[in-house]
Amino acid sequence: xxxxxxxxxxxxxxxxxxxxxxxxxxxxxxxxxxxxxxxxxxxxxxxxxxxxxxxxxxxxxxxxxxxxxxxxxxxxxxxxxxxxxxxxxxxxxxxxxxxxxxxxxxxxxxxxxxxxxxxxxxxxxxxxxxxxxxxxxxxxxxxxxxxxxxxxxxxxxxxxxxxxxxxxxxxxxxxxxxxxxxxxxxxxxxxxxxxxxxxxxxxxxxxxxxxxxxxxxxxxxxxxxxxxxxxxxxxxxxxxxxxxxxxxxxxxxxxxxxxxxxxxxxxxxxxxxxxxxxxxxxxxxxxxxxxxxxxxxxxxxxxxxxxxxxxxxxxxxxxxxxxxxxxxxxxxxxxxxxxxxxxxxxxxxxxxxxxxxxxxxxxxxxxx
Amino acid sequence: xxxxxxxxxxxxxxxxxxxxxxxxxxxxxxxxxxxxxxxxxxxxxxxxxxxxxxxxxxxxxxxxxxxxxxxxxxxxxxxxxxxxxxxxxxxxxxxxxxxxxxxxxxxxxxxxxxxxxxxxxxxxxxxxxxxxxxxxxxxxxxxxxxxxxxxxxxxxxxxxxxxxxxxxxxxxxxxxxxxxxxxxxxxxxxxxxxxxxxxxxxxxxxxxxxxxxxxxxxxxxxxxxxxxxxxxxxxxxxxxxxxxxxxxxxxxxxxxxxxxxxxxxxxxxxxxxxxxxxxxxxxxxxxxxxxxxxxxxxxxxxxxxxxxxxxxxxxxxxxxxxxxxxxxxxxxxxxxxxxxxxxxxxxxxxx
Numbered sequence: 001x002x003x004x005x006x007x008x009x010x011x012x013x014x015x016x017x018x019x020x021x022x023x024x025x026x027x028x029x030x031x032x033x034x035x036x037x038x039x040x041x042x043x044x045x046x047x048x049x050x051x052x053x054x055x056x057x058x059x060x061x062x063x064x065x066x067x068x069x070x071x072x073x074x075x076x077x078x079x080x081x082x083x084x085x086x087x088x089x090x091x092x093x094x095x096x097x098x099x100x101x102x103x104x105x106x107x108x109x110x111x112x113x114x115x116x117x118x119x120x121x122x123x124x125x126x127x128x129x130x131x132x133x134x135x136x137x138x139x140x141x142x143x144x145x146x147x148x149x150x151x152x153x154x155x156x157x158x159x160x161x162x163x164x165x166x167x168x169x170x171x172x173x174x175x176x177x178x179x180x181x182x183x184x185x186x187x188x189x190x191x192x193x194x195x196x197x198x199x200x201x202x203x204x205x206x207x208x209x210x211x212x213x214x215x216x217x218x219x220x221x222x223x224x225x226x227x228x229x230x231x232x233x234x235x236x237x238x239x240x241x242x243x244x245x246x247x248x249x250x251x252x253x254x255x256x257x258x259x260x261x262x263x264x265x266x267x268x269x270x271x272x273x274x275x276x277x278x279x280x281x282x283x284x285x286x287x288x289x290x291x292x293x294x295x296x297x298x299x300x301x302x303x304x305x306x307x308x309x310x311x312x313x314x315x316x317x318x319x320x321x322x323x324x325x326x327x328x329x330x331x332x333x334x335x336x337x338x339x340x341x342x343x344x345x346x347x348x349x350x351x352x353x354x355x356x357x358x359x360x361x362x363x364x365x366x367x368x
Numbered sequence: 369x370x371x372x373x374x375x376x377x378x379x380x381x382x383x384x385x386x387x388x389x390x391x392x393x394x395x396x397x398x399x400x401x402x403x404x405x406x407x408x409x410x411x412x413x414x415x416x417x418x419x420x421x422x423x424x425x426x427x428x429x430x431x432x433x434x435x436x437x438x439x440x441x442x443x444x445x446x447x448x449x450x451x452x453x454x455x456x457x458x459x460x461x462x463x464x465x466x467x468x469x470x471x472x473x474x475x476x477x478x479x480x481x482x483x484x485x486x487x488x489x490x491x492x493x494x495x496x497x498x499x500x501x502x503x504x505x506x507x508x509x510x511x512x513x514x515x516x517x518x519x520x521x522x523x524x525x526x527x528x529x530x531x532x533x534x535x536x537x538x539x540x541x542x543x544x545x546x547x548x549x550x551x552x553x554x555x556x557x558x559x560x561x562x563x564x565x566x567x568x569x570x571x572x573x574x575x576x577x578x579x580x581x582x583x584x585x586x587x588x589x590x591x592x593x594x595x596x597x598x599x600x601x602x603x604x605x606x607x608x609x610x611x612x613x614x615x616x617x618x619x620x621x622x623x624x625x626x627x628x629x630x631x632x633x634x635x636x637x638x639x640x641x642x643x644x645x646x647x648x649x650x651x652x653x654x655x656x657x658x659x660x661x662x663x664x665x666x667x668x669x670x671x672x673x674x675x676x677x678x679x680x681x682x683x684x685x686x687x688x689x690x691x692x693x694x695x696x697x698x699x700x701x702x703x704x705x706x707x708x709x710x711x712x713x714x715x716x717x718x719x
Binding site: 170218219221223224225226227230231233308312315316319320321322335338339342345348352355356359360363 | 379383386387390391536537540541542544545548549551552556566653654656657660661664665675676679680687691694695698702
């Protein structure tokens with residue numbers, strides 16, 4: 001008798017869980033604060049207890065357990081303890097694993113902050129880009145296989161819609177168009193489509209949904225990423241964390257939608273799609289349950305590449321001094337600091353190592 | 369083939385126009401007033417108003433945009449007594465008593481900060497960036513092809529493994545990180561041995577006040593910029609060589625009694641060159657943006673330094689000129705790469 005062997009869960013998945021839980025445990029040991037706390041400056045992501053000076057309100061509480069390993073804050077500490085090389089204790093008894101910079105700030109604290117920001121940006125951008133481009137790609141591939149037949153005037157209407165919508169999106173970003181305006185616009189468009197469907201009955205044209213992704217990609221492909229980022233930063237002057245993530249998603253979206261549509265087009269021509277569509281399964285069910293699961297491996301590859309690229313883009317912007325500004329520390333700005341003060345090689349070295357390591361990690365993530 | 373090239377060119381032209389429109393309209397919409405910017409604090413309202421009028425900022429936005437596009441386009445029909453005609457450099461043909469037909473270079477206006485024409489600023493910067501990108505792609509292709517051949521010939525040995533590990537790390541190193549690393553090691557720690565400067569451009573002013581060419585300043589930026597292409601070209605060469613070594617014609621050649629050197633260098637390498645050449649030319653475009661960072665590290669006064677400085681100063685015409693130039697470069701190189709595919713591989717035909 002043949003026995004079917006159950007597929008074992010690979011060790012690497014378990015390894016990831018071990019790494020994540022060890023990280024959280026370490027954080028809880030060192031820092032009695034919750035993992036992510038909402039402070040008065042928005043979302044605070046300080047995971048280690050970076051403060052050891054008494055003036056800091058977090059540590060002033062008697063009920064707070066004192067941290068096991070005193071990690072000095074990424075805070076200015078002028079005096080003779082500044083510019084310490086790695087693996088040194090300062091006069092307050094803090095251990096500086098990666099040394100301090102010229103203002104006495106602990107590089108390790110900055111390194112950890114930068115790590116969290118980089119991981120967050122990489123994961124957010126990768127996951128959301130992948131989700132949206134998966135939806136766009138599958139819709140494109142499906143309607144390439146089973147085209148929607150429409151009348152000629154309706155097609156003209158769709159083309160006008162496709163040209164006007166990006167313009168209106170631009171207006172709404174610049175504040176010239178409100179949310180109510182969008183609702184009116186959409187009501188007008190849907191109403192016109194419904195009227196056209198009632199009036200014009202001869203359906204001799206195809207709605208070219210599959211070409212949308214292609215044109216999208218053809219437009220964005222020759223434009224360098226960096227130039228688009230520079231222009232966007234020039235407009236908004238000061239960019240937020242969420243804004244940067246949104247821009248990076250929009251930048252990576254065309255390539256992702258085109259790549260996944262190409263893969264989905266192969267799947268759409270498989271026999272099981274024909275079978276389910278003749279059985280009368282609904283469109284959304286076919287897309288969600290019969291096409292998307294088969295794209296899992298491709299999406300993982302795409303996500304890993306996107307994550308490493310997003311990290312490099314963010315640090316590049318911070319390096320040029322035009323990245324997001326706020327409460328956090330980015331590896332790019334630490335590298336910039338190290339460039340301006342060459343005698344402190346450790347300030348630039350550790351973020352560079354971290355950047356390369358993290359982007360390599362994300363790049364080989366899909367090999368699990 | 370020709371039709372395909374024309375269609376691609378038309379599409380690229382469309383992209384450039386769209387980019388110019390979008391970028392200029394978005395930047396002109398931003399809250400900063402360029403007229404105030406060019407005078408600073410020491411100005412009265414009348415002067416600023418006059419400057420606004422001179423820059424055309426009192427016009428509605430669509431009109432401003434059309435004026436910018438008029439300045440940008442190489443062929444234009446305008447009034448004979450229009451003062452902007454003095455800034456155009458080109459040939460004029462009289463059409464009627466009032467109108468004139470001009471064929472000209474794109475006029476990119478004047479910088480808000482220094483008042484110099486943008487074209488002049490770009491003309492100084494672009495050759496420096498081009499030399500940098502060209503030298504590093506040359507270095508990268510030489511080194512990359514040699515390493516790739518070595519790792520393909522010594523397939524399965526430690527040479528290949530070392531080359532692959534090094535190229536993987538080199539690929540994920542951002543160019544500015546490499547640049548800082550080289551700057552610290554070769555221009556700071558080993559400065560007495562190498563004699564290289566930490567910062568410096570190709571064109572420098574010496575003590576007598578003359579412009580001199582310092583070739584020494586090119587070494588570190590070229591190496592820093594070239595490291596990433598080296599790893600890409602190594603991997604490309606290796607995979608192309610290995611793919612070709614599996615082909616039946618190699619077996620035939622071996623059966624014919626040819627030596628393995630002849631097979632590797634004359635037969636396999638020649639066939640493997642196709643993806644390598646297209647890969648190299650594709651990377652040349654992205655090197656121009658990669659140079660942005662390396663230039664900023666070494667303060668090499670190319671396109672990157674000028675653009676970032678203009679962005680921080682909000683010098684709109686310079687940013688616009690640099691962005692449009694970069695886009696044009698990208699579009700042109702992409703079209704050339706597309707056409708190069710069919711030149712290097714006769715099996716590919718465009719219809």
